Amino acid sequence: MMSQKKLSMVADTGPLLALGVVDRLDLLSRLYSAVFVSASVRRELEDGAPKYTDARRVMEAIDRGWLKVIFITPALSEKVDAIIHGPPRLGRAQAESIVLCQQLRVNLILMDDRQAARVAQAAGLNVIHGLDIFLHAARSSMLSKAQALSHLLELEQARQYSEEELRLARKRIEQGCMTHGRG
Amino acid sequence: MGEADIRVLEATDRRFEDAVKAYLSGEASLGGAAEMAGMSYCDFREALRSRGLLAKGIVALQ
Numbered sequence: 001m002m003s004q005k006k007l008s009m010v011a012d013t014g015p016l017l018a019l020g021v022v023d024r025l026d027l028l029s030r031l032y033s034a035v036f037v038s039a040s041v042r043r044e045l046e047d048g049a050p051k052y053t054d055a056r057r058v059m060e061a062i063d064r065g066w067l068k069v070i071f072i073t074p075a076l077s078e079k080v081d082a083i084i085h086g087p088p089r090l091g092r093a094q095a096e097s098i099v100l101c102q103q104l105r106v107n108l109i110l111m112d113d114r115q116a117a118r119v120a121q122a123a124g125l126n127v128i129h130g131l132d133i134f135l136h137a138a139r140s141s142m143l144s145k146a147q148a149l150s151h152l153l154e155l156e157q158a159r160q161y162s163e164e165e166l167r168l169a170r171k172r173i174e175q176g177c178m179t180h181g182r183g
Numbered sequence: 184m185g186e187a188d189i190r191v192l193e194a195t196d197r198r199f200e201d202a203v204k205a206y207l208s209g210e211a212s213l214g215g216a217a218e219m220a221g222m223s224y225c226d227f228r229e230a231l232r233s234r235g236l237l238a239k240g241i242v243a244l245q
Contacts, residue, residue, distance in 0.1 A: 013224055014213065044214075048225025055225050084215070089205070091214015091224065115212040162238035 008034040009108035011067065012097045012116065013044045015130030018160045020054030020061075022151045027137045028110075029066040036104060037062070038096035042069045072096050076103055088115040101125050112161075131161065131169040138173050148173045195221075202227070207236065 009032050016037070019025045028035045042062060048055030061067050072080060076099050083095035090098075094116040101109050102123070109125045110133070111117045117127045131152070138148040149170060156166050202220035205211035211219060217227035231237040 014228070017225070017228070044224040047223045052225050052229065086211075086215070088209060089211040089215035089219070091212060091216075091218055093224065094212055094214040113212045113214070115209055116214065159232050159235060159237060165238065 007032055007108060008036065008104070008106045009110055009128065010036045010038070010097050010101045010104065010106050011041070011110040012113070013041045013093055014112040015110045015128075015133070016041070016045070016058045016061075016067075017048075017052075017054045018112070018130045018155060019133065020057035021158050021160055022154045023057055024133075024137075024151060025057060025061040025066060027133050027142060028061075030142055031133065031136055031140065032108075035067050035110075036070050036100060036106065037067050038093060038100045039069055039071045040091075040093035040096045044091075044093050070100055070104065072099055073103060083119060086119075088119070090116050090119060094119075098123055098125065129165075131155075131165060135169060135172050139176060145173055199230070203231070203236065206231070213237075 011028070016025070019027065045055045045058045045062070049059045058067070062069060079102075080092065080095045080099050083098055084090050084092055094111070094113065097109060097111065098116070098120050101107065101120075107124075107126055108128055109120050110128045110130065111120055112130045120127050134143065134148045134151055137143040138145055143151070152166050152169055152173070155161055156163070199220045199222070202211070202216040205219055206213060206216035213228060213231070214224055217224045220227055222230070228237060
């Protein structure tokens with residue numbers, strides 16, 4: 001089995017919120033050597049934290065040092081702007097996440113959004129889906145199958161992912177395989 | 184509520200609808216659509232989630 005313990009990744013806002021819904025942001029720090037977020041991702045979470053528990057939990061993960069906030073260097077700001085304007089049009093935080101990978105020479109990005117993921121893949125990045133975290137945690141024995149499946153149920157009830165995505169994720173957890181390294 | 188307030192609300196609704204359409208059609212990502220709508224990412228995401236639309240633009244597991 002391939003170990004991801006030494007790998008670093010950049011995380012976008014969406015999957016972090018999903019992990020916040022089930023309060024399992026700890027999995028990221030256990031599965032990866034470092035998880036970076038851009039300053040704009042942090043800002044989105046900060047804006048949401050007063051109203052949303054999931055955003056508040058991600059902010060707590062930042063405070064605990066599980067996620068490291070990195071600013072985009074001025075030299076790369078034009079690149080961020082170009083990605084925002086697309087097409088497709090991306091949010092600043094998503095564009096910064098992609099550029100942050102290039103800045104840090106990190107090849108993995110945690111991203112759920114279909115359009116943003118396509119742009120990331122076109123930039124040569126390996127996109128990890130939020131549900132992959134549960135699959136990998138189950139394979140690494142950080143979660144039992146029952147725990148992983150329970151988290152998927154919570155996400156289903158919270159309407160965070162489509163039925164099809166959840167069905168496939170359940171199947172993979174049952175079978176003990178994962179989808180890491182898509183793209 | 185005065186006419187000016189109603190116009191503001193209507194414009195806001197139109198902006199939101201246009202952003203949702205852009206998200207669902209693939210012209211914009213969730214973050215891009217949120218910015219089009221003039222909403223915070225979390226508020227826009229919650230608005231989509233509560234309407235059962237959030238998963239429509241999420242990457243399909245392969």
